[in-house]
Amino acid sequence: MAPVGPRSGDAIFANVERVNAELFTLTYGATVRQLLTDLEEVEEVNKQLDQMGYNMGIRLIDEFLAKSNVSRCVDFKETAEVTAKVTNPELWAAVAKVVTASELSFRPDNASVQVGFKMFLGVTASVTNWDVDGTCCSIILEDNPLVDFVELPDTCQGLYYCNILSGVIRGALEMVSMKTEVTWIRDVLRGDDAYELQVKLVKQLPEEYPYKDDE
């Protein structure tokens, strides 16, 4: 079966069920407020938001891969179908190594990031500022439904209000074998003109398989 090409973010967003962004915004605001009341330290709140985002990201990636037909994963699935007929686990591991190294290399390219942000948040994001090694890039968001109606008071100046997004990206990429570090470069609530996240690849993790080689 020929692989189906990746679907555009708009097409997927039009097909998923949607809710009013204001409900989402207000619920997120209530969450941040609860965290601030409980934890009181902005650093703790930043960490907790990142952790919550991580938990979301590890589940969100499944939906993203299922709905977006991103090409490299379809190839891997095809490979898996073919090798499923072969019961030799060594062959399986060897094929997996080859596929992992070549296909899942660190290029969360413009298309897949755009698709992801479009299908979940309904906004357009862009990927720029690739460094020479190809291990570091910036994701730029002009529009962010999380921060409608929000203003940071003076007591919360160290807060990264949208830190949940950094957790989501970190969690999602970890599930596709890329250990990353995500930091905020620009934040509109702190006075900049757009949201910029820097995603840096720390390590490419090898795929783990449930069966041992010698069984």
Add this chain to the structure above:
Amino acid sequence: MIGVGKIKQYSNVLDKPLSKGKQEVSLSAFAFLFSELVQYNQTQVDNIAELERRLEDAGYAVGARVLELLCHRDKGNRRETRLLGILSFVHSTVWKVLFGKVADSLEKGTEHEDEYMISEKELLVNRFISIPKDMGTFNCGAFVAGIVRGVLDSAGFPAVVTAHFVPVEGQQRPRTTILIKFAEEVLLTFNPFIIANCILILDSPSAKGITHSLGFMS
């Protein structure tokens, strides 16, 4: 290129124009966020009642803001001051904006004068949630109950609002009822002869507002 590029920056969030409220996010994004909210709260409490209270408090904040937003944007800065008006506002306008449809029904309790119920076959927030048996009657609709309480309280109608599961014959999942019990001072402003002996049922999608059959038995 002229005209393309940065969004105009506003130094004060109050100067920014208010959006029309048509922007949407995916249901799964909301569902994931809500599940994280519930999971976080589970780590902070020891018992079910406390968990429901925390979810309700979170919803209260949402409700207060929703009232301000809708009154300003959709109602031209006018707010309902009558009981039935505010109930209709919650049942239709608030539900339509937050959940995309009006609530399934609005009923007045028969046993007590001060009780009203909004029912929904499947609350949006409960769609992807299943309650384990050892949590008994816990309902994540407590968040929605909090939203309703926030709207009513900020509008000047203090009430105790709770969410309950009501099993329905022929349906696998129970429907959810939001029970609103108004504080005494709310009812003292109304003529008891008009409200007595009256049960109002509004079915969607034909909810056109409260039919003024008050005081008449049909």
